[in-house]
Amino acid sequence: MTSEQKIQVLIVDDIPETRENIRKLLQFENDINVIGLARTGHEGIELAKELKPDVILMDINMPDIDGITATEEIKRQVPASQIVILSVQSDPNYMRRAMLAGARDYLTKPPTVDELISAIRRAGVMAQAEIAKTSQPIPKQKIVSGSNSYTSGMMSYGKIITVYSPKGGTGCTTLATNIAVTLNNDDTSVLLVDSNLQFGDVAIFLNEQGKFSVIDLTSRADELDPEVVDSVLIKHSKSGVKILAAPYRPEHAENVTAEEFTKILRYLRQLYSYVIVDTSSTLTDVTLAAIDASDVVILITTQDIPAIKNARLFLDVSEALGIEQQRLLFVMNRYDKRIGITPEKVSENFKQSISAVIPLEDRIVVPSVNRGLPFMLGDMSKPVAKALLSLVEAIRERLAEISEQQEPELAIRNIGG
Ligand SMILES: Nc1ncnc2c1ncn2[C@@H]1O[C@H](COP(=O)(O)OP(=O)(O)OP(=O)(O)O)[C@@H](O)[C@H]1O
Numbered sequence: 303m304t305s306e307q308k309i310q311v312l313i314v315d316d317i318p319e320t321r322e323n324i325r326k327l328l329q330f331e332n333d334i335n336v337i338g339l340a341r342t343g344h345e346g347i348e349l350a351k352e353l354k355p356d357v358i359l360m361d362i363n364m365p366d367i368d369g370i371t372a373t374e375e376i377k378r379q380v381p382a383s384q385i386v387i388l389s390v391q392s393d394p395n396y397m398r399r400a401m402l403a404g405a406r407d408y409l410t411k412p413p414t415v416d417e418l419i420s421a422i423r424r425a426g427v428m429a430q431a432e433i434a435k436t437s438q439p440i441p442k443q444k445i446v447s448g449s450n451s452y453t454s455g456m457m458s459y460g461k462i463i464t465v466y467s468p469k470g471g472t473g474c475t476t477l478a479t480n481i482a483v484t485l486n487n488d489d490t491s492v493l494l495v496d497s498n499l500q501f502g503d504v505a506i507f508l509n510e511q512g513k514f515s516v517i518d519l520t521s522r523a524d525e526l527d528p529e530v531v532d533s534v535l536i537k538h539s540k541s542g543v544k545i546l547a548a549p550y551r552p553e554h555a556e557n558v559t560a561e562e563f564t565k566i567l568r569y570l571r572q573l574y575s576y577v578i579v580d581t582s583s584t585l586t587d588v589t590l591a592a593i594d595a596s597d598v599v600i601l602i603t604t605q606d607i608p609a610i611k612n613a614r615l616f617l618d619v620s621e622a623l624g625i626e627q628q629r630l631l632f633v634m635n636r637y638d639k640r641i642g643i644t645p646e647k648v649s650e651n652f653k654q655s656i657s658a659v660i661p662l663e664d665r666i667v668v669p670s671v672n673r674g675l676p677f678m679l680g681d682m683s684k685p686v687a688k689a690l691l692s693l694v695e696a697i698r699e700r701l702a703e704i705s706e707q708q709e710p711e712l713a714i715r716n717i718g719g
Pocket residue numbers: 467469470471472473474475476477498581582583635636637660661662663664667668671686
């Protein structure tokens with residue numbers, strides 16, 4: 303292996319022993335080559351621009367600019383470089399911010415040799431894929447920044463993301479709540495809408511209870527203003543995500559029409575960066591309205607034959623429903639590697655790529671649902687949390703691709719309806 307074929311690594315850390323220890327650990331790996339050591343965030347950015355490493359190992363706490371800010375800057379300037387955060391912080395907020403800033407992975411300090419090397423190899427593969435994809439330099443305006451993935455044309459509106467499965471119980475509400483808390487931060491406001499009008503449980507999943515529901519907006523669909531909206535929404539105390547709850551009694555569901563629902567979604571996207579819609583498995587008019595208004599539809603399946611059968615039926619009619627391939631992200635949830643129906647087989651059989659695979663993790667997901675605390679607000683080092691982050695990343699990438707392709711007029715027409 304020539305030195306160019308090796309994975310080129312830059313280490314950014316303010317503590318000399320840490321830099322040295324990592325460098326020493328890596329020197330025995332034939333496929334890894336440490337090409338630079340930076341002592342501060344600024345130095346890291348400068349060296350990244352100069353050396354264009356495949357992988358950057360980045361500390362978070364540094365005396366000048368922190369690792370998250372440096373990550374954001376490097377992703378803007380050297381998009382192919384893949385950043386792995388190394389941090390003593392176990393605070394999930396830090397981790398989430400790092401990933402949204404564009405970090406590819408993170409490890410808690412001190413990582414084991416195996417953890418470190420496999421993270422570098424994974425990131426190395428991603429870097430090569432990025433370089434192959436972008437043999438042309440990417441114009442700056444096309445790069446999506448973590449906290450603002452929704453600019454389009456002259457106006458900017460939030461993105462609507464609907465989470466749907468044609469089979470009940472596959473994890474729509476679990477994924478919708480966790481996507482919402484992951485995307486939400488100080489610069490990016492997220493609203494989670496429960497469109498499962500009869501038996502919606504979004505508020506329960508977040509351990510919140512309010513007085514008002516979607517009916518209080520649909521009944522005023524023609525006279526909405528930000529104050530009315532604000533008075534109806536519930537704020538999730540643990541994350542700041544806003545919730546538009548389902549009606550509190552199933553019989554009230556019939557008071558909501560698809561037309562009113564579409565109107566309120568169009569209004570709400572003007573107020574929030576992301577509007578995430580959780581759905582029921584039945585294709586009601588309201589579910590169809592949500593799908594119709596969405597920038598991206600996340601279609602969930604599990605490995606169960608009934609879920610797979612329904613996903614197939616849905617994919618078969620998706621074109622007739624006007625869901626362009628580009629708006630669809632197919633996801634496998636509750637993945638159990640002991641079961642022979644693998645994501646690869648499903649993908650091949652359906653001729654539909656799978657954008658994310660979320661593992662079955664009963665010991666984390668079930669208690670998190672029962673406590674009303676999304677697992678993305680807990681330990682981010684668990685495989686289920688990492689998988690959810692890659693789903694969020696896939697959503698952001700897809701949205702970026704769509705807005706790059708949309709003509710400005712078309713973007714405004716789709717958004718404004
Ligand atoms: N990756 C996972 N690992 C383990 N358990 C999971 C996973 N995803 C979801 N679950 C569990 O599956 C159950 C159903 O999930 P959820 O309520 O999110 O599904 P749903 O599609 O919204 O169902 P419904 O059709 O009732 O709305 C929950 O108890 C949840 O804890």
